[in-house]
Amino acid sequence: MMAWAWKRMSKMSEEKVQANRNRILVLQKKGVEILNPESVSVSESVDLEKIEVGVSIGAGCSIDGAATMIGTGTEIKGAASIKNCLIGRNCSLHSGEYLDSVLLDGCSTVGWARVRGHCAWEEGTNSAHNVDTKTTVLGYKTTLGSLINFCNVLMLGGTSPRLEVGAEVGSGTINFNFLPYGAAVGALIKPSTVVGSMESPFLSCQGAPIRYDFVGGHCSIIAPVVIGLNSMIAAKTRVNPGIYGDDVLVAGGNLERTSVIDVQRIRALKDMTSKYQILVKQLSIAVAFRKWCQLRILWAEECTLDDFEIRLIRGYAEKVDRFIGALEDYGDNIAKYLLASDDHSRPESLSTNQRISNRWVEVLKPQIRETLEDESGFAEGTSDLGSALIRMADGKQQFYETLAKLDYTSAEVSRAREYFQSVAARIVGRAGF
Numbered sequence: 001m002m003a004w005a006w007k008r009m010s011k012m013s014e015e016k017v018q019a020n021r022n023r024i025l026v027l028q029k030k031g032v033e034i035l036n037p038e039s040v041s042v043s044e045s046v047d048l049e050k051i052e053v054g055v056s057i058g059a060g061c062s063i064d065g066a067a068t069m070i071g072t073g074t075e076i077k078g079a080a081s082i083k084n085c086l087i088g089r090n091c092s093l094h095s096g097e098y099l100d101s102v103l104l105d106g107c108s109t110v111g112w113a114r115v116r117g118h119c120a121w122e123e124g125t126n127s128a129h130n131v132d133t134k135t136t137v138l139g140y141k142t143t144l145g146s147l148i149n150f151c152n153v154l155m156l157g158g159t160s161p162r163l164e165v166g167a168e169v170g171s172g173t174i175n176f177n178f179l180p181y182g183a184a185v186g187a188l189i190k191p192s193t194v195v196g197s198m199e200s201p202f203l204s205c206q207g208a209p210i211r212y213d214f215v216g217g218h219c220s221i222i223a224p225v226v227i228g229l230n231s232m233i234a235a236k237t238r239v240n241p242g243i244y245g246d247d248v249l250v251a252g253g254n255l256e257r258t259s260v261i262d263v264q265r266i267r268a269l270k271d272m273t274s275k276y277q278i279l280v281k282q283l284s285i286a287v288a289f290r291k292w293c294q295l296r297i298l299w300a301e302e303c304t305l306d307d308f309e310i311r312l313i314r315g316y317a318e319k320v321d322r323f324i325g326a327l328e329d330y331g332d333n334i335a336k337y338l339l340a341s342d343d344h345s346r347p348e349s350l351s352t353n354q355r356i357s358n359r360w361v362e363v364l365k366p367q368i369r370e371t372l373e374d375e376s377g378f379a380e381g382t383s384d385l386g387s388a389l390i391r392m393a394d395g396k397q398q399f400y401e402t403l404a405k406l407d408y409t410s411a412e413v414s415r416a417r418e419y420f421q422s423v424a425a426r427i428v429g430r431a432g433f
Contacts, residue, residue, distance in 0.1 A: 019044065027051060035059050035078075052089075052308065060095075071105065071308060085115075086315040088123070089308075102315040105398055110146075117151070120319035123398050128171065137289075137323050139200060140400050145171035145217060152177045152326055154286055156196030157213035158203045158229055166203075167195065170217030170235060177223045189333040191224035191275070192326065194282040197246070198420040199229055201292055204400045205408035224278040224330075226285075241274075243281055271349040272334060273356050277433045279331050280364060284427035286324050287372045288420045293317035295382050295416075296399055302386070303393045313399075324372070328365060335360050367430050371423065381419025384412035 023042045024034055031053035034040055040057055042048075043064040054072035057063070060079040063070075068082060071089030076082065079095035087093065088105035096113035101120065108126040109115070117134035127133075127144040132151075138144075139156035143165040153175050157167020179189040195213050203211055213227060216235030225239055228246035233239060238253035297317060300310045335357035338344055345353040385406075392405045406413055 023048060027057075032057065050308075069308065069311065071312070086312050088312055094129075102312065102319050104312060104316060118319045118322040120316045120323070122316070123400055124166075135323060135326050137286075137320055139166065139196065140204065141166035143168045145169060145173070147172050149174045151175060152190050152192035152223065152323075154192070154194045154196075154282070154289070154323055155213070156198075156200035156229075156285075156289065158196060158200040158211045165212075166200075167213040167215075169215045170219070172218040173215055173221070174219075175221045175223055189330060189337065190326065191241075191279075191330055192282055192323075193221050193223045193225040193227070194285050195227045197229045197285060198288040198292065198424055199417065201289075201400075201403075202408065202413060202417050204403045205406050205410075205413055206404060208408040224275060224282065226278055226281045241278065243278055267344065268346045269338065269344060269349065269353065270346050271352050272338065273352060273433075275334065276331065276356055276360055276364065277431075279327060280368070280428060280431045280433065283324065283327050283368050284424035286320070286327060287368065287427060288423040290317065290320045290324060290372065291378060291423055292420060293320055294378070295386060299386060299389050299393075299399060302390050328368075331360050331365060364431055368427055371427050371430075377419060377422075381422075382416050385416040388412045 020041060021037070023044070023046070024037045024040060026048055027042070028034055028037070032051055033056040035057065036059035039059045041062040045066045046063055046068055047066060050069040052070065052072040055070050056075045058076055058078035058080070061076050062081045064082065065084030067084040067086065069086045070076070071087060071091070073090035074087055075092050077094040080093055080098065081096070082098045084100045085098045086102040087098070088103055088107065090106050091103055092108040094109050094111045094113065096109060096111070097116060099116040100118050101115045103115065103121045103125070104123045106124045107121045109131065110127065111129040113127055114132040115121070119133045119135065120137045122138060122140045122142070124141040125138045127148070128146040130146055131144050131148045133153070134151040136150045136153045137155070141159045142155055142157060144150070148169055148171065155167055159166030175193050177190045177192060179191065202208060211230035213229065213231055215233040216237065218236045219233050219239060221239045222241055224241050226243045227233070227239070227250070228244055228248065230246055231244060231248045231250065234249065234251035237251050239250060240253055244250055293313070293316060296313050297310070300313050338353045338357045342350055388406055389402055393402050
């Protein structure tokens with residue numbers, strides 16, 4: 001390479017370094033603490049106004065993306081890579097990768113976390129080291145142990161003001177969501193797991209019963225799965241696909257012996273009706289929870305929370321939309337696979353699979369989408385709760401701290417519980433399984 005070309009490249013590199021220094025200086029002057037500034041990278045795409053005063057950024061961090069927001073009191077530890085993430089206030093994030101996701105106030109991680117694929121963590125959610133979540137929605141005060149892989153999971157699980165944590169997952173647990181039919185449909189088919197119910201958020205109320213989900217360590221969850229509220233999964237359990245009720249203990253489930261069969265046999269599917277039954281149940285909870293997010297947005301707006309907090313909860317709701325979209329994609333991909341060839345079903349299940357696939361496309365999915373978009377009953381079911389939450393708010397407390405002031409058995413809470421449960425029940429009832 002010519003000498004002039006080397007000089008030009010060196011000059012460009014120096015200009016980029018200086019531009020990065022200038023951006024860091026702007027942040028420091030506004031009150032952002034940056035440890036070892038020479039090791040920190042802040043992309044030109046970042047809106048510096050979205051990084052609030054009182055943020056602390058550790059050595060070796062990289063911050064990128066026009067959508068990125070970081071709230072005051074949040075500490076970003078060393079060697080964290082952040083891109084297009086909405087991070088609330090008073091969070092503590094250690095080394096790892098945070099991409100296209102939303103973490104509300106008070107969330108925390110420990111070394112080498114991966115939060116990606118449009119995840120959404122509600123307030124107080126935390127994880128230990130080496131946790132990977134992708135397209136995963138976690139409810140209030142969910143606690144994840146170490147060495148966990150959660151892809152395509154909605155975990156509400158419940159909590160109580162008398163407990164320091166809500167739902168909890170033991171170390172070494174994996175949600176298996178891969179099915180090997182991708183080549184035939186042009187996309188991987190990814191089933192999901194849903195834990196908890198729309199009763200879960202209300203368990204923060206004063207006087208609520210102590211009910212929460214616990215998944216023991218080293219469990220294997222073979223999606224699609226629905227695990228009810230106040231259920232316990234024993235350590236080392238293999239959770240097979242299915243719908244598990246409330247207040248149950250799930251244990252065992254391990255394979256008794258190793259099986260070796262022709263791979264073509266597993267590509268010819270048996271009756272898939274049960275998988276769509278699980279999918280509808282999952283969507284019923286996810287859709288009801290999305291309406292819960294709408295209540296949170298209205299509360300934030302009516303309480304005149306600042307723009308940062310409002311954008312944060314709106315961003316969270318958008319990630320719930322993404323999760324619902326992933327569930328719908330699963331239903332679409334299964335139907336596409338089954339309808340692409342008669343060879344994709346076992347002979348005894350061919351007509352049933354064609355029928356359920358067409359029913360998903362023509363009836364079930366449109367019904368669920370209609371319920372998601374239907375606002376009738378929302379105002380009537382939530383207005384009293386919304387008014388009570390606005391009345392109890394003092395401008396400083398988080399949403400769930402305000403909710404905790406309301407009595408679990410009060411009329412406004414009971415009416416709202418009935419509404420959200422009715423949304424989920426309507427979806428399941430209309431499906432007709």
